[in-house]
Amino acid sequence: MAKLTLFYTDGCHLCEQAYELVLRCVASDAVQHQDIVEDPQLMAAYQTSIPVLKSTDSARTLFWPFTEQDIKELLK
Numbered sequence: 417m418a419k420l421t422l423f424y425t426d427g428c429h430l431c432e433q434a435y436e437l438v439l440r441c442v443a444s445d446a447v448q449h450q451d452i453v454e455d456p457q458l459m460a461a462y463q464t465s466i467p468v469l470k471s472t473d474s475a476r477t478l479f480w481p482f483t484e485q486d487i488k489e490l491l492k
Contacts, residue, residue: 419442419446419447419471419472419473419491420438420442420446420447420448420469420470420471420472420487420490420491421447421448421449421450421469421470421472422434422435422438422447422448422449422450422467422468422469423450423452423458423462423466423467423468423469423470424449424450424451424452424466424467425451425452425453425466426451426453428466428467430466430467430480431466431467433467434467434469434480434482435447435449435467437482437483437484437487438469438487440484440487441484441487441488441491442487442491448472452466465479465480466480467480468480469482469487469490471490471491476490478490
């Protein structure tokens, strides 16, 4: 079950960097990808902020740039 949701869009090099950083903290099956282009509400909320990482266990959200330590704190 995913512990984190990564909001992204295709072709975003920062999103690719964020995903690589996330994989240092959790297994790939613990991350759900959500393309913001598929949802007008997500597009409005995150279009200038991606990548965005959100815990599925809480309402806590990280906006780029975030660090490996930030991700570990999010998972607590």
